[in-house]
Amino acid sequence: MQLKPIERIEKPTVEEFQHKFVMQDKPVIISGVANEWAACSLWKLDTLKSMFSDVCVPVRQSDNEIDVFFGESTVTTEISVADYIDSIESLNTDSQRPSYLGNLSLTSPLAQEYFDKLKLHFDFPNYFPENSGFDIRIWMGAANQKSTIHNDPDHNFNAQIFGKKVFLLFAPEEHEKLHVKKIDDELWSSPIDPQQPNLEIFPLFYEANGLEAVLNAGDILFIPAFWWHQARSLTTTININMWIYTNKTCNTWEQHPAFIQTFAKA
Numbered sequence: 001m002q003l004k005p006i007e008r009i010e011k012p013t014v015e016e017f018q019h020k021f022v023m024q025d026k027p028v029i030i031s032g033v034a035n036e037w038a039a040c041s042l043w044k045l046d047t048l049k050s051m052f053s054d055v056c057v058p059v060r061q062s063d064n065e066i067d068v069f070f071g072e073s074t075v076t077t078e079i080s081v082a083d084y085i086d087s088i089e090s091l092n093t094d095s096q097r098p099s100y101l102g103n104l105s106l107t108s109p110l111a112q113e114y115f116d117k118l119k120l121h122f123d124f125p126n127y128f129p130e131n132s133g134f135d136i137r138i139w140m141g142a143a144n145q146k147s148t149i150h151n152d153p154d155h156n157f158n159a160q161i162f163g164k165k166v167f168l169l170f171a172p173e174e175h176e177k178l179h180v181k182k183i184d185d186e187l188w189s190s191p192i193d194p195q196q197p198n199l200e201i202f203p204l205f206y207e208a209n210g211l212e213a214v215l216n217a218g219d220i221l222f223i224p225a226f227w228w229h230q231a232r233s234l235t236t237t238i239n240i241n242m243w244i245y246t247n248k249t250c251n252t253w254e255q256h257p258a259f260i261q262t263f264a265k266a
Helices: 014-022 045-051 066-070 082-088 107-119 171-180 203-207 257-264
Strands: 002-006 009-010 028-031 055-061 076-080 101-105 131-140 154-160 167-171 183-185 185-189 209-215 222-225 228-231 235-247
Touching: 009 228, 014 028, 045 082, 055 082, 055 101, 066 082, 066 185, 076 082, 082 131, 167 171, 167 222, 171 203, 171 228
Parallel strands: 002 209, 009 028
Antiparallel strands: 028 222, 055 076, 101 131, 131 235, 154 222, 154 235, 167 209, 167 228, 183 185
16 A cells, blocks of 8 residues: 555635645645634533533444444444543553444434534535535544545545544545445445555555545545545544535446446446
8 A cells, every 4th residue: 555645735715625626536634724613622522521421322332443344343322422431531442442423413403402502613614615415423532443444425524623533545446456345325345454454365455545644633634525535543533524415427436437447347
């Protein structure tokens, strides 16, 4: 696997962002925006614990998605926010893996009362003025939490609010080198652990070319639709992301030209 550092841009205009990154299908780190949000100064673990202490949320049994999608850790349970924060602060995360509070929608009707308490603390720039909607989600994890390499059908803005996280990103055309597999109709994912790849089983991964994005609090990572990516927490982290819904030529990975050129020929 060969990695290059990702480009970083300071407060781009809508026109600059669209021209340099959306039209070019390029990910980028946006700085100088989220660092001005109240969330970056207010959203500490103790703050969220006091605001939502008794609120019960669904968590995955493991915070390593390879276990979830390719192993046996498929159980989802409920836990209070306070108990969850206590668990990720008390565990020795080098040897014990906690559950994972991730992918929790703040814009669903069930979360509206909690979203109302938080939405004044952040304001994603409107880089897609003609969007048809959005979904905002919150992610909270311990150090060493990591996702699989996967892609999403919508453009994604991921804002680092607390802590430090690193993303690996691969262009859609890299899918063969990632040995991706279909999980369900909406999710394709790679069974490769990029930090410990088994090149005997996944030899093409050695040839993969990607980008590395290290996010500190106040950074926003733009991930274009269908770019493969892995997220890994270097510390305890809090993130929020916004998926933007737009009129796209393809709505699923199986409609993407990179998929059609490979899998549809088989």
